[in-house]
Amino acid sequence: MQKILNYINGELIAPQSDKWLDNYNPATGKVYSLIPDSDSADVEAAYTAAKAAFPEWSTLSKDKRSAYLLKIAALIEQHLDRLALAESMDNGKPLKLAKTVDIPRAASNFHFYGTAILHYASHAHSMEDTAINYTLRQPVGVAGCISPWNLPLYLFSWKVAPALAAGCTVVAKPSEVTPMTAYLLSEICIEAGLPKGVFNIVHGLGGKVGSAIVSHKDIPLISFTGGTATGKHIAGIAAPMFKKLSLELGGKNPNIIFADCDYEKMLATTLQSSFANQGQICLCGSRIFIERPLYEKFKTDFVSRVKALKVGAPQEEGTKVGAVVSQPHQEKILSYIELAKQEGGTVLTGGNKVILEGDYAGGYYIDPTVIEGLDFNCRTNQEEIFGPVVTLTPFDTEEEVLKMANSTTYGLASIVWTEHLTRAHRMANQIHAGIVWINCWLLRDLRTPFGGVKASGVGREGGFEALDFFTEPKNVCVKLK
Ligand code: NAD
Numbered sequence: 001m002q003k004i005l006n007y008i009n010g011e012l013i014a015p016q017s018d019k020w021l022d023n024y025n026p027a028t029g030k031v032y033s034l035i036p037d038s039d040s041a042d043v044e045a046a047y048t049a050a051k052a053a054f055p056e057w058s059t060l061s062k063d064k065r066s067a068y069l070l071k072i073a074a075l076i077e078q079h080l081d082r083l084a085l086a087e088s089m090d091n092g093k094p095l096k097l098a099k100t101v102d103i104p105r106a107a108s109n110f111h112f113y114g115t116a117i118l119h120y121a122s123h124a125h126s127m128e129d130t131a132i133n134y135t136l137r138q139p140v141g142v143a144g145c146i147s148p149w150n151l152p153l154y155l156f157s158w159k160v161a162p163a164l165a166a167g168c169t170v171v172a173k174p175s176e177v178t179p180m181t182a183y184l185l186s187e188i189c190i191e192a193g194l195p196k197g198v199f200n201i202v203h204g205l206g207g208k209v210g211s212a213i214v215s216h217k218d219i220p221l222i223s224f225t226g227g228t229a230t231g232k233h234i235a236g237i238a239a240p241m242f243k244k245l246s247l248e249l250g251g252k253n254p255n256i257i258f259a260d261c262d263y264e265k266m267l268a269t270t271l272q273s274s275f276a277n278q279g280q281i282c283l284c285g286s287r288i289f290i291e292r293p294l295y296e297k298f299k300t301d302f303v304s305r306v307k308a309l310k311v312g313a314p315q316e317e318g319t320k321v322g323a324v325v326s327q328p329h330q331e332k333i334l335s336y337i338e339l340a341k342q343e344g345g346t347v348l349t350g351g352n353k354v355i356l357e358g359d360y361a362g363g364y365y366i367d368p369t370v371i372e373g374l375d376f377n378c379r380t381n382q383e384e385i386f387g388p389v390v391t392l393t394p395f396d397t398e399e400e401v402l403k404m405a406n407s408t409t410y411g412l413a414s415i416v417w418t419e420h421l422t423r424a425h426r427m428a429n430q431i432h433a434g435i436v437w438i439n440c441w442l443l444r445d446l447r448t449p450f451g452g453v454k455a456s457g458v459g460r461e462g463g464f465e466a467l468d469f470f471t472e473p474k475n476v477c478v479k480l481k
Contacts (some may be wrong), residue, residue: 002033003162006042007186009049015204016041021176025093026087026323027314029362035179038166038204040212043171046200047216050142052196052437058139058167061319062217069114069165071192076107076153079188083153083181086315089277091152092181092323092364095275102154104408106181109157112446113165113466120467121257131479137471139167140221140244144213146234148226149175149325150280150386154437156182158461159223160199166470170199171219173209175226177325185237187276205228214238221470224248228410229383235458244449246459246469248282249450250384250414253287254405255441256395256427259294262439267298271305273415273441275368278324278389283435283442286391287381287402299372302392303348306368311354313363324387326344330364337369340380345371358398372476376404384410400421406432415441432458 004018005012015036022031035041047166057065081419084098085104093102125133145159156174163170172183185199202209206226214222214234222238224231225248238245255273257266273285312319324330330353337351351370368388374380381391395401405414413435416427428436435454437443444465446448450462459469 001031004033004035004039004183004203005186006036006046006187007018007183007199007201008042008046008325009200010190010194012186014420015039016045018073021204023033023090024296025089026325026353027089027363028359029364031325032089033180035176036203037208038202042173043206043209043216044201046171046202047142047219047298049197050171050200051144051218053139053195054144054169057169057198059163060062060073062120064468065165065167066114066118068194069110069117069161071196072175073110073321075113075188075192076110076185077290078105079184080104080107083184085315086180086184087153087178088322090178091149092314092325094319095324097277105151106153106157106185106214108446109161114472115163116162116464116467117165119429120123120464121475129480131477133475133477136474137468137472138474141168142339143168143170143313143470144216144219144222145170145172146213146222146224147172149177150282153181155225156185158227162461162466163223163470164199164373166467168221168470170195172199173206174201174203175205176205179203180468181421186351187378201396210234211237215241217241222246223461223469231457243332244469247450247457247460248461249412249455249457250386250410251282251452251456252287252382252384252410253283253285253415253433254431255288255402255415256405256417256421257288257290257294257298258416258423259291260419260420262419265439266417267301267305270302270417270442271309274390275306275309275321276387276442278321278366279368279390280325280386281442281472285441286390286414287405288390289395290392292394292396295392299348303329303370305426306370309368311356311365311367313360319387320363320367322338323365325364327364329387332364332386333366333389336380336383336385336387337389338372339370340371340389340391343374343378345374345380348392350388364408376457377407381422382408398427402427402430406430409455410452410472411454413437442469
């Protein structure tokens, strides 16, 4: 059986303990590879390599760092088919999604930061003829990067690329649930000739490898994407150590539909924003609010479109909804559907496990599920489910829908559908979220700030904000006379 290896000091190596974890294919429910069950000894080896590589990497010219990143981007594009297949097998997502979104976006992340670093500039503040201040932006040191399973290579590269571009060296941990494409990325980095120790990947469990990175006394910066409970735990350890922290956490995003929207565009996009990647995108709009005059029409049309979505094997042509990522996650989602029923919800479509035939009989499939009749502040409408489950709620006024939209502890993304110009801006102004999409969803310009408010996180990724995060500003004041 294939063994995934750690990438430490430029080499692919087994964990020091020689212990391994099973890696499941969610489409079949079968183990198909083994991943290192690494521990603090492997993290220490990775840190030592990263520390040794830091002086040279951090002082390498931006042009040269850029060239490495652009080479990695080109190699990801070159290996697109292989990477997409690996992502689909590891995560359960439709192959087409991996081919058109995950892997191209991972290449874009490296490409974007490979070029962004060339345009990154710091400030100067003149005190007329008394003095001039200029700000140096220096790479922080060895960066700890920890990422989740839902968009494995996409989100892993979203951290690692700006860290490397900024001149940090990296100790990174991908999710143990979906480690394969990070492993393939380590092969690509070797092919790209990335100097040894600059980028290190340690595979394994959050409680062992992740914890060892977060609590490492000489790793001064943690960039984390994952669940809110994990983020809270990490902050509890890292904050008293005065580490720089970027936390991209959970969401419970509202999708607000006014009756004056462009109906067909809204319907097609809402299908995507509800069920893309089996609803396992932190930006999915899981709470759909519909202005009352449109409610019945929307419900009928939406449910009929949802029923037509093909749940199937991820690599099969035409599959729109693949497997959810793991058996525990499948059980969690199904338990929320039960909860919704107990809370008085009516399941309009879906609500069940799907058992496919043949090799796929043991896979983790769930019918896309639409529920109505729930109070906006019941648990189903307040807690993150992170699966193919959405709720429908009617509303009458802007004030009412804003109150419901803003009622959760989360504040990551939001979607508003209206052709009314000033209403669109009014809503954007008042929604508690780091991201507002008006008449679109998942349209991303990599220069824009990415992240959430409240329990959805602290700090922003994206654009120069990420380069700010991975560098420390130092003001130099020069007296002129
Ligand atoms: P998770 O919090 O369980 O795990 C995320 C990562 O943290 C994994 O690599 C895991 O091994 C590691 N980890 C777990 N315990 C740790 C610990 N004690 N110390 C250090 N690291 C630890 O999240 P998940 O289930 O992999 O991902 C799903 C969650 O991620 C959802 O809540 C989703 O909303 C969120 N997410 C947020 C964004 C965003 O940009 N805001 C993007 C994608 C996913």
